[in-house]
Amino acid sequence: MQKHNANRPAVMDLLEHHGGLAPGVSAKVSEETGVPEADIYGVVSFYTLLAKPGVARVCQGISCAMAGSDALADALQAKGEPYEKVSCLGYCDQAPVQIDKDMELTKHGPRGSITPDDPALPINLGGQDDASYSALKAFEGMDPDAFLDQLQGSGLQGRGGAGFPAWIKWKAVRNEPIGTRYVVVNADEGEPGTFKDRETMLRRPHRLIEGLAIACKYVGATTAYIYLRGEFPAPRRALELALAKARPHLGGLDIRLTMGHGAYICGEETALLEAIEGKRGMPRLKPPYPTQVGLFGEPTLINNVETLACVPEIVLRGGDWFKNLGKTEAGSKLYCISGHVEKAGVYELPLGATLNELVQAAGGYVGTPKAFSPGGASSGFLPMEHADTPLDFKGLTKVGSMLGSAGVVVLNDTVDMAAAVRWQQIFFEDESCGQCAPCRIGCRMQRQAIDAFIESGDVASLEHTEDLHWEMEEGSICGLGMVASLPLLTAQKHFPSEFEGS
Amino acid sequence: MTETPTELTLTLDGEQVHAKDGETLLDVCRRAGKEVPTLCAEDRVDPMGSCRMCLVEVEGQRRLQPSCAFKVQAGQVVQTASDKVKRHRQLLLSMYLADHELDEDDLPRERGTGNQLRQHVLDHGTGPKLPAINAPREYRMENNPYIHFDPEACVLCNLCVRYCDEVEAVSAITLAGRGAKTTIATADQKGLLDTTCEMCGGCIAVCPTGAMTEKPSLASDFREEEVVRSTCNFCGVGCQVNLHTQDNKVVRVTSPPAGETVNDGNLCIKGRFSMEFIQHEDRLTQPLVRGDDGALHTTTWENALKVAAQGLMGVKEKYGADSLGFISSSRCTGEENYLLQKLSRAAFGTNNCHQCAAT
Amino acid sequence: MFGAGAMTNSIPEIRGTDLMFVIGSNTTEAHPIIAMEMKRAKKNGAKLIVADPRRIWLADIADLYLQLKPGTDVALLSAMMHVIVTEGLHDRAFVEAHTTGFDDLVASVQTATPEWAETITEVPADDIRQAARLYASTEKAGIYYTLGITEHSHGTDNVYGLANLVLMTGHLGKEHCGMNPLRGQNNVQGANDAGASPIYYAGYQRVDDPAAQAKFEAAWETPLSPTPGMNLNVMMKHMGGLIRGLFIMGEDIVLSEPNTERVEAGMNGLDFVVVQDIFLNETTRFADVVFPAACFAEKDGVFTNSDRRVQRVRKAVDAPGEARPDWQILVQLAQAVGYPMPDYQHPSEVYSEMAQLSPKFSGISHERLEDNVGGLQWPCPDPEHPGTATMHTEGPIIGKAPFQTIAYRPSEELPDSNFPLLLSTGRTLYHYNAGTQTRRASGAIAKQPQNFIEMSRRDARKRGLDDGQLVQVSSRRGTVIAAVNISPRMKRGCVWMPLHFPEANTNRLTNDVGDPVTQTAEFKVCAVRVQPLVQAAK
Structure with missing residues (x-):
């Protein structure tokens, strides 16, 4: 039990300050915060940046792996420099990458592309960031119900991966009984293949802050948190600068920047709340939903960076305008593309664009494409016969995949599917929080299965993958476990010849 | 403070059952006599829903839901034994077996206090046999005289940690690490003696699989123990204890189940572990009488009683009954205290009788 | 108090309370299981006020912690009463219906302002005010105390002060409230109940009451002395x-x-x-x-706990060698001196005899206890009675309860230049009383191998003492050796020692001056000095 008035949210910053996992650090932070020492040890051992502080990190995400990140690790090994292979660092457009102990990029490829300046786009990464906060002013002149109509009419879906209609959550939080409420920005971008929020925060931070301010005003929050992944120092600097500049427009709104410490699972909204509260990032049971019981037990609106960044232009130009930007679903969408394409990067296209359209924007394929992941590791793999399938929330679900965070990765025929599966299963094994048995045991089992198959060529190694997937999907607490078998399952399904064994 | 909760009706396995607002599906299932297996549920701590054993099918929900945490709603339609639920249970148990030490019959090994996982496997069966996952777990809490933790038998239900934090509130242990490496640990992997642990042994009591066990009785076969219900002899709380005996020795002390006694299933270090004195070699086993040499010598009961009677009566005869004092013990039984005052007042004629402690 | 010396309420009621006022009780160490109930109440949202000179564990989770100087409880309680009556927070209806002497009490606390109390207790006046307001304005509020209240030369006044608070706020006869002394030993309550007392027979019947005397003379078939012992x-x-x-x-x-x-x-x-x-x-x-003698695991009988709960003790193993249960020895000794004590075959027969003579528990028997696994709480006057969880629900059982005016006076022995530190003594979690049982337990020995003296870092530094260093602790009555334990829990000028170590017996230091009413000794306050152990003296 923690002490009266314990300061749990300070735990992670203090752990970082004292150097992370090392003897005596938990005791020191316990004394400083009033949180039990064991709890703090539980926290410090959970987050990779805290558990292994002060080392170089080499990305082993799929795009970096395909671009040869093993060579970076080998080079460090040869020099005897301490390093850690880590899950996707969110720089797939610049693969392969390596960061130093301060999270700064030290090895990377050329910077990725973006869609050129086009004022017709709601986010428009290529445009000049606008710090006038005219949308916020316009919102303040609007009737809240009229605003909600616009938001609903825009058809804006959550851009973090779930595609849940934004207006429902906004309305739910606003309608909670009077009391404290929070808005939280999910900027813990970590899905392999995804780096759109990074670019948004770097290039258009005011879009995000303005959207956030509108959200706070609408739901009645006076404090907001931006939970930013710890490996993003550059977006952090951009946000800090922008926040300072935005302050005069925000009317006392308290926006706090909370840094992550290396845990993909904290992109899951309730795990994210736990992390802000200074705890292990283990997802909560739902219900209750965060709109009812969220941060510090109060009603909380959680939105992704891109979702909020869409809001200012919806206010200024109306819901219909936004909706009509889309092809098969509402709005435009930031698509990330990396892997075997000419110009990896972030492209803002109508929602429902196809792979071929996206790759066209990215300068074409490199080599002969064989497979792609439409939405990061969680979406599994699709064969090229889906290259003209609209990349949207509903359509991809129908073909056993999902748009997710729209982190599209293209694999050409030089890639062995079993190896590709292995990279993704390593990712899920490393990032499972370990709380519930189906995911904790299942993720390790699936990774061991693909390892055993690669090593032995024996298809019997894979005989239980479907049963495991079924149980992980039915039995896991959160989405991670539910989708963690998809790379293996979809690869087996769509590329059976590569899993016939020897 | 709380209003009377409203009654509501739901359908459980095709039958109408009543429930109160605020109850969980597990509450209702238990009352209806449904066999819903659990590992991480325990009334004394908040539900965590992490073991996934108790999942049931709730109409309108996309996936199975943890009955331990899912609240009842009017009109809910719930199934506890559908094909889907059964498949889930068997597959989940298969997965647990791949992460658990097994015996020669491929069943979860019996532990000093029984293993509910083994019982679930026997009751519900399993799916395919899955390869062992050999999860790498770091643990070093052994430096303590009483509590043994065996990660090979741990299902990470987190009950020990939650009990330690929410009930005993000393928060000596935690979930540590992540993913398959997750384990139960102390801060900096210290021995329990060097932590805030007060060795109440609650972690042992709530552990469903025997991963946490009593060191002193690790080798004792719990199935051969006799159990005698009694009251703890230390402080004034009056905790109910089960004294487990084997070969005329107390080998283990546990609490009767939570819910029916003043201690509600809880014990402290004294009640659970400080029983070594009972069989201690220093115990007095024979009456002693002081000899002319000034030392105490063993003697017969007959002689000891005679010497005591003569000695006390001698004082009474010489100085009067009120020159005698009778000091009773708050450690002895009520009956003994009654008899001591009776001895003092009726046999010796003095009211100089008092117990050792006024509080 | 109010007609019976016991917890007015029950241990299981604690979890449902909204406010706990814990004073002079290191509950987590002395009554760990009751502390668990308090922790549960806290988790459920109850407020906690702790008053104790040592910053005990409960103080860490308390909403309000009052670190008073040892022996100044009367000043603290008087000031709390002052706040309650001057701010009109008392329960007028309860005071009117169930008490006497309120006006005298009000007059007696008129000058006991929190500012006055601050000069004596060193507790900030505002904290005293806040504590009084919280306690008085919370409907379900219970007081919990132990020897930190009673083991003083003014222990009776301390108890009166608490009783006054309970009465003036009407926190009596209601669930989750009351005045709750937590008993130190397994059967303190039962020993009192059974008549191990110089003034009471079993069931609190006075030896100088002719009717009681006649009843017991008839039952025991012998003349009895009417002179209190x-x-x-x-x-x-x-x-x-x-x-x-x-x-x-x-x-x-x-x-x-x-x-x-x-x-x-x-x-x-x-x-x-x-x-x-x-x-x-x-x-x-x-x-x-x-x-x-046989120990508890080797005999049958009953213990009565802090909340008046009579519960069975059962024989699990045989006593070693020729050791016999105490009850048998007592019968044999009585018979050896010629008193015809009956040949009881089992303690249940002894209990029946006692119950027949004692209306408070005449409804309790070993047989009934077999069916009532949670025990039976007295009063339980007949075999159909379910027992009493909350007492005084119809008002104090003595009728109208009198307020007792109290006045602060310092403890008998205060620090001076020769003995500059104020010593309090008590129990630890790991050991128990004289240590006969726990000093033979490996866990307790591992946690606390030897006697120690807790002191603040400043007091240790002043004497050049390091943590763990052996020191001589002396009072006017004796000297013992203990290891220094530098602790943030201690107030400057105050030291604390446990009483479980025969080879370094803390009671060589303590003062045997007693409370004028109960004669309970002032274990909680005496003056000592601490010096480094002179190696040559070994």
Whole structure:
């Protein structure tokens, strides 16, 4: 039990300050915060940046792996420099990458592309960031119900991966009984293949802050948190600068920047709340939903960076305008593309664009494409016969995949599917929080299965993958476990010849 | 403070059952006599829903839901034994077996206090046999005289940690690490003696699989123990204890189940572990009488009683009954205290009788 | 208090309370299971006020912590009463219906302002105010205390002060409230109930009440003395004088009583001593006869706990060698001196005899306890009665309860230049009383191997003492050796020692001056000095 008035949210910053996992650090932070020492040890051992502080990190995400990140690790090994292979660092457009102990990029490829300046786009990464906060002013002149109509009419879906209609959550939080409420920005971008929020925060931070301010005003929050992944120092600097500049427009709104410490699972909204509260990032049971019981037990609106960044232009130009930007679903969408394409990067296209359209924007394929992941590791793999399938929330679900965070990765025929599966299963094994048995045991089992198959060529190694997937999907607490078998399952399904064994 | 909760009706396995607002599906299932297996549920701590054993099918929900945490709603339609639920249970148990030490019959090994996982496997069966996952777990809490933790038998239900934090509130242990490496640990992997642990042994009591066990009785076969219900002899709380005996020795002390006694299933270090004195070699086993040499010598009961009677009566005869004092013990039984005052007042004629402690 | 000396409410009620006022009780160490109920209440949202000179564990989770100077409880409680009556927070209807003497009380606390109390207790006046308001304005509020209240030369006043608070706020006779002394030993309550008292027969029937005397004379078939006897503290003082022989059952008085040197001198002055126990101990050094007794696991009977709950003790194993249950030995000794004590076959027969003579628990029997696994709480006047969880629900059982005016006076022995530190003593979680049982437990030995003295870092530094260093602790009565334990829990100028270590008996230091009413000794306050151990003296 923690002490009266314990300061749990300070735990992670203090752990970082004292150097992370090392003897005596938990005791020191316990004394400083009033949180039990064991709890703090539980926290410090959970987050990779805290558990292994002060080392170089080499990305082993799929795009970096395909671009040869093993060579970076080998080079460090040869020099005897301490390093850690880590899950996707969110720089797939610049693969392969390596960061130093301060999270700064030290090895990377050329910077990725973006869609050129086009004022017709709601986010428009290529445009000049606008710090006038005219949308916020316009919102303040609007009737809240009229605003909600616009938001609903825009058809804006959550851009973090779930595609849940934004207006429902906004309305739910606003309608909670009077009391404290929070808005939280999910900027813990970590899905392999995804780096759109990074670019948004770097290039258009005011879009995000303005959207956030509108959200706070609408739901009645006076404090907001931006939970930013710890490996993003550059977006952090951009946000800090922008926040300072935005302050005069925000009317006392308290926006706090909370840094992550290396845990993909904290992109899951309730795990994210736990992390802000200074705890292990283990997802909560739902219900209750965060709109009812969220941060510090109060009603909380959680939105992704891109979702909020869409809001200012919806206010200024109306819901219909936004909706009509889309092809098969509402709005435009930031698509990330990396892997075997000419110009990896972030492209803002109508929602429902196809792979071929996206790759066209990215300068074409490199080599002969064989497979792609439409939405990061969680979406599994699709064969090229889906290259003209609209990349949207509903359509991809129908073909056993999902748009997710729209982190599209293209694999050409030089890639062995079993190896590709292995990279993704390593990712899920490393990032499972370990709380519930189906995911904790299942993720390790699936990774061991693909390892055993690669090593032995024996298809019997894979005989239980479907049963495991079924149980992980039915039995896991959160989405991670539910989708963690998809790379293996979809690869087996769509590329059976590569899993016939020897 | 709380209003009377409203009654509501739901359908459980095709039958109408009543429930109160605020109850969980597990509450209702238990009352209806449904066999819903659990590992991480325990009334004394908040539900965590992490073991996934108790999942049931709730109409309108996309996936199975943890009955331990899912609240009842009017009109809910719930199934506890559908094909889907059964498949889930068997597959989940298969997965647990791949992460658990097994015996020669491929069943979860019996532990000093029984293993509910083994019982679930026997009751519900399993799916395919899955390869062992050999999860790498770091643990070093052994430096303590009483509590043994065996990660090979741990299902990470987190009950020990939650009990330690929410009930005993000393928060000596935690979930540590992540993913398959997750384990139960102390801060900096210290021995329990060097932590805030007060060795109440609650972690042992709530552990469903025997991963946490009593060191002193690790080798004792719990199935051969006799159990005698009694009251703890230390402080004034009056905790109910089960004294487990084997070969005329107390080998283990546990609490009767939570819910029916003043201690509600809880014990402290004294009640659970400080029983070594009972069989201690220093115990007095024979009456002693002081000899002319000034030392105490063993003697017969007959002689000891005679010497005591003569000695006390001698004082009474010489100085009067009120020159005698009778000091009773708050450690002895009520009956003994009654008899001591009776001895003092009726046999010796003095009211100089008092117990050792006024509080 | 209010007609019965016991917890007015029940342990299981604690979890439902909205406010706990814990004073003079290190509950997590002395009553860990009750502390669990308090923690549960806290988790459920209850507020917690802790008053204790030591910053005990509960203080860490308390909403309000009052670190008063040892021995100043009366000032603190008076000021709380002052706040309640001057701010009109008292329960007028309850005071009117169920109490007497309120006006005198109001007059008596008129000058006891929080500012005055701050000068004595060192507790900020605002904290006193806040505590009083919280306690008075919370409907479900309970007071919990232990020896930190009673083991003072003004222990009775402390108890009166708490009782006044309970009465003026009407926190009596209601669930989750009340005045709750937490009993230190497994059967303190039961021993009192059974008549191990110089003034009461079993069931709180006075020996100088002719009706009671006649009842017991008839039952025991022998004439009885109507003269109240000496209590333990008085007996201790008269050893070798008025007291010439002692029969001691299950108690190491040489270790447990204050001012050991004086107790030892008294024991040496006795003509004859009989000790009945399970181990040799400090007291058996003075015994002429030692009877080997059975321990709790080797016999049947009942214990009565803090909340008046009568519960069974059952034989699980045989006693070692020729050791016998205490009840058998007592019968045999009575018969050996010629008193025809019946040949009881089982303690249940003894209990029946007691219950027949004691209306408070005449509804309780061993047989009923078999069916009531949670025990039976007295009052339980007949076999159909379910027992009583909350007392005084119809108003105080003595009718109208009187307020008792109290006035602060300092403890008997305060620090001076020769003995500059104020010593309090108490129990730890790991050990128990004289240590006979826990000093033979490996966990307790591993956690706390030897006697220690807790002191603040400043007091240690002033004397050049390091953590763990052995020191001599001396009072006017004696000297013991202990290891320094530098602790943030201690107030400057105050030190604390446990009482579980026979080889370094803390009671060589303590003062045997007693409360004028109860004669309970002032274990909680005496003056000591601490010096580094002179190696040559070893």
